[in-house]
Amino acid sequence: MKTIGLFRFLPALTSFSIAFFIIFSPALKAQAPDDSLSTTSPDALAVSIAPPTSLVVFDYKYDDGEALELTWVPSVDDLPVVGKVTGYELYRSDNGGEFYKITELIPGSNNFRDEDLSTGVNYVYYIVALSADARAASVKTEAIQTHREWLNFNLKYLFLIALIISASVIYFIETARRGKKLFVRKIAGLEAVDDAIGQATEMGRSILFIPGINDMDEVQTLAAITILGRVSRVVADYDTKIHMPVSRSLVMTAARETIKASYMAAGRPDAYSDDMVHYVTDEQFGYVAAVDAIMVREKPATIFLLGSFFAESLILAETGNSVGAIQIAGTARPAQLPFFIAACDFTLIGEELFAASAYLSGEPKQLGSLKGQDVGKALAMLVILIAVILATISEIRPLETVRYVLDFLIQVFTIKT
Amino acid sequence: MKRNVPLAITFIVGAVLIFSVFIPPMENWGEDFTLFFDIIAVFAFFLGGGNLLRVHLTKLSRRKQDWPYSIVTIMGFLLMLAAGLFRIGNPGDINASLTEQGSLFQTIYDSVFVPLGSTMYALLAFFVASASYRAFRAKNREATILLVAAFIILLGRTPLGTIVTGWVPESFSILQIPNLAIWIMNSPNLAGQRAIMIGIGLGVVSMSLRLILGIERTYLGGDDK
Amino acid sequence: MTSHLMPPLALTLVDIGRILSLAVIAGGLLWLFLRAIKRKEVERRVIFLFIFVSVVAPILFPTVFQEKATPIVKDVFDKIESLPPGSVVLLSYDFDPAMAPEVQPMADAISRHCLVRGLKIIYMCLFATGQGQFTSTLENVIKPEFPDKVNLVDYVNIGYKAGNEGVLNVIITDFKKMFPTDVDGVPYDSIAVFKGIRSCKDLDLVISIGGGKPGIKEWILFVGDPGNVPIASGVAAVVAPLMYPYYPAQMLGMLGGIKGAAEYESELVHHYPQFKNSPTPALLMMGPQTLAHLVIMAFIVIGNILYLLERKKGRKR
Structure with a gap:
């Protein structure tokens, strides 16, 4: 039957994806924050407010190479009530072209994720603080490119859990097909x-x-x-x-x-x-x-x-x-x-x-899939039990190792994207 | 052939959706498939609308039982369709917002659709009463616990709970009925809910695998080989 | 317990009405109770009649109870209090007319609170019929109570887009892609509210009002968690217990059912006395809810008496 062929194909797919993980992991090195800044100020107007400083741009991790993250320290004149800053404008140049405004931000902003970018393009940014009568620009960032990652390593634990449960479901379907009651x-x-x-x-x-x-x-x-x-x-x-x-x-x-x-x-x-x-x-x-x-x-x-x-x-x-x-x-x-x-x-x-x-x-094949679920349940029960015991212990006595294991478990079961 | 093509589509789409979670360059594929579904579902509406008209027109022409109701259905369907499509009574032109105040569509929505919807929903109040009258009987120990919990929650969701147990000192505040009600919701109820949810999650995984691998194929019209 | 402020004559009439209806309900229940001792089952329609009376009487003769906000409601209120003026809040109307009596008061009270605090509101909906519900807020709250608030500057309605969680999946990275214009066709870039807002991640708070699917759960899974966006909700009472797992880590607070809405309304009136004369539908609805709960409890008692008597009879045989 055609479907059985497909179904045999899945373990191969899974091992293929694991291999993928291993091969490509060295390539996943994230771009280190780059704060080497040029010294010219592009928007030199009469400065009656201080410019934002420490503008840093880095690649957004684990995406299709379409985003960069920017952070900066807001202008010192950007204060909650008495501040003079009314907002910020962020400018970008693509491949050495002219700078153009990409967004406006409210006072107090100190980060921005620039999305819908393309790989292989050099991006340069600077940010301008605005007040009622003045503009103050930060220095420009160095040119940066986006990086495409092939695997989302934030989800490695989710992948692993999914793999265990799927594999056990498939294993029991196979066992049942071979005639085990x-x-x-x-x-x-x-x-x-x-x-x-x-x-x-x-x-x-x-x-x-x-x-x-x-x-x-x-x-x-x-x-x-x-x-x-x-x-x-x-x-x-x-x-x-x-x-x-x-x-x-x-x-x-x-x-x-x-x-x-x-x-x-x-x-x-x-x-x-x-x-x-x-x-x-x-x-x-x-x-x-x-x-x-x-x-x-x-x-x-x-x-x-x-x-x-x-x-x-x-x-x-x-x-x-x-x-x-x-x-x-x-x-x-x-x-x-x-x-x-x-x-x-x-x-x-x-x-x-x-x-x-x-x-x-x-049908045995179908019943086998039910059995596979039980592995997932056993896993859930085990993890809940261990976590509850560890959490209780760390409440009574804050031990370093217990805290570490507990944090690790929390990390495993928290989904980041 | 008739089975294999849909099975292949199920396998490919299912596998792509799973892998798109882990592989950033495939991220958008998942969204695209969702969009495909929506587009198909919108077109399928013509099937549904057409079927509705056909069923009721047949009923009407053959004077089947309760045929006068079919007139109401058909009239309602056509009236709402026309009011929306042609912006009848809309202060703006054909490009105006569908829900503009004063338009026939919005008027029917406000004065017919809203009250009818609320009426159906309000039936819940009556049915909750009749269902709890039958269901909450102290048949055994478990049922008795359920009964007591129900009483606490019912009281706790009203100001009466505060009035009845307001005298309990703050150091025993857990015994005040509103707090007890929150405890029941938050601890025993939550524990049970979570267990059910974990079971459901695993059930979905196993069901999805059966569908993706083509083991379960009843939904494609029978499981004949 | 405080009664509504009314002219002296009306007050007595209302009081008489209250006493009369309570007497009718109590008398009727007593009669059923006596019948139950004689092992006579209560017919379904009798239960319906009692529920009807216990809901209608407090609506005709209103009684307002004072509410104290429980922590889960207070958290939503405090969050809005803590936002500086100019912050942008997204209010999603994820409900239809059928759910409106329970959750519309929440949407109205939260809108009122945001506007009085000088926050900007983006209105949208994941239910097609939610648009009509926004119109109700616009006509009954925004226009009469905040005549100085300007569409597109202080609030904007971007309406409904089909696609359920698919919509959220897009706006978590890009609003404009999904909502290139507001409902009236004003382009995204010329809407002042959207200044500095590219995606949900730029919002200061998202509140989903609803109880079905898509609803708060989808907001948490597709926006709150991945984008680290503060999320709060107002949900129908049946859904509330299911949402507790998300509180407080993934959802900062929740208004559950009429009770939650009533608590929010009384908190709002307490902090902003100018709303004393604004409608408080949820507080008014607590009367019927209280009486109906009591009647249901009475029926459960009657049901158990019948059951115990039947069992006794069964044993004797």
Whole structure:
């Protein structure tokens, strides 16, 4: 299969990127702050205010070679209330060309990041302090070029963590493919799916499937659509009615394809109709009003509320409860979980929503990916435990080494860009 | 072929988005893909709008159940569309801001859309009451703890909390209900939330890998080989 | 507890109204309580009726409670107090009309505070419908209360751009790229508020008002953290608990729900007595919130009585 080829390709990609890291790291030397300044003042007007001093320009690290950072010491006349300085103007010359103003800054400014620059161009800067009747310019900086870095070393720890978790997920998928049996705990909400559909069939009523109110770029919506795939397969087998009002056009298209494929697989493509899925509105509460109305009018026997929900979660779930439907809900938005738990029969909590499609498919490959998550969890637990112990120790007794390890851990789990 | 092209696109875009985080020259690629999505989503709106009209026009022409409501939907859709596109009643010309005061669009927005939205949202107050009436019952030890916590939070979010336990001396200020409510939110609640969030984060990673590697393909229309 | 200042006759009428409505609610609850002892379930619609009365009565007969700002709200207030005049604050209206009753008072109170302090405000929104909400602030706060404040000089509305966090990803490096003009088409470079502002990193404070997605979380992830920009927020009550993890390291303060808004309003009136006669919608809404909470608690008690009696009966069998 083509995909397995791609999938084999990933470890190679990862090792390639590690090699990249190692090879290019010497080239990542940052330009040292350069404060050798020329002595001519370009903007020599009558000086009744002091100019800014120590203008320094250096390359902005870990970017695509498009930014320089400037810092300076503000004019001594730049004081909070009695100061004479009304602002600053920053000038730049590209490749020895004429100086032109690139920005104006408010009093008290002492740094600026010049962006949208190009590599291979020599940039020279100077800054002018302004007052009501005078201008005072700093000396010019030396010519500087931007540097393109190939790897963002600020993110090395993030890369490492991502690598460990991804690698363990892939490792367990491979193990499962080779036929190793993996234990996955029972998820009540998913065990109930077949029964819930069965009940709707017996009662001759429909199934309502609500995939949240976000678009296809939300992974929860994707998770909902994958569950829809399994649900609609059973629905097609039982010949139950499924009704799916959606709030995004792309979700409508994807859901139709999914349901259609299920009906084809069940060997009854004639029973499928595009009207099973229809678009209502993108507007949150307009959508809620429509769905509530459908619930009250059609009295579905089973309602699935899976995906990304916001304030509408309880409105939908309570209405569903009032018409006596069996409700299976699931979301990865923690704020909405309490509402679903209070009003629905079964709730998939956070990660269970993502696990659902793997769980329902029963395919070893998919189940393996769940096992890989556990490595990430073990890692999280371990780090939390160590950090809590160390933080407690350093509270009781401020030891140098403990503080050092703790700082290191904080650094590892802080994302800088 | 029908499956392989989308799978390849998923793999390439997914991988590029991951690597663009770490490789500065690729930084903008991520933004570009986001932009692509937005452009596609905007065009997809025609699908949605078209579908809405089709569904309701069919309902209307076949006099299906509740067909009069379809008239309201279609009229609302067309009216708002026209008001926005042609700047009806807008004091400015065709280039004026859509939300100019006095324009038909803004008037409908203010006097129909806003109250309707608020009304739907306000239903929450009623549903919170009926849901908590059913859900907060001391069925077991855990449920009882939940019940007590709910009471403290409910009181703590009102001035009554301050009045009821205002007499508690400052040295025991944690026992004052508003502070107790903040403690519940900030400590036990937060701990639980964080655990759920870590689980969700890992779930997203595993789900994304399944999608990128093409193991999960239901969303492309079935998992048939 | 202080009551609204009203003419003597009206005051008595309001008082009578208050007493009457409280009596109705208390009497009704007592009746339900007695029914519960006889093991009679409460119907959903009865609960709805009680909530309706407990919300409407304090609106008709207003009662204002005094609020004391909790630290998380006070931090936002103090931050704005500490900014020197001329500083630039970005206020993002990340909400729609449905959320407005809860969060619009925050946006209005913060706008009022910034303007009285002489700060410049950039208004934008990540929700398309947020534009209409800004109009409400413009018409109800800025124009009537600050007639001397000039558009483009003291504040500017750059409106909505589609793209959710994508928008933030761009403005963290370049405002002009995403917002070449304000809503009225005035070019970026001729807007005085933007003098010296190239990206979000040049802002002195960003406040996101909302509760959905995109919202404060996106602001923190795409602007606050990467750009080291001070971020504060005002959010709907349901979202507030989820935002605590970001406070105070990544988010300097937060107004949570009506209660947070009410605390901010009373802090504002306390520091700036000139706002005494300005509307304080959040403070007024605390009345319904308090009564509704009490009614919900009463129903939880009734529910538990029913449950315990049922269980007892079950055991006897």
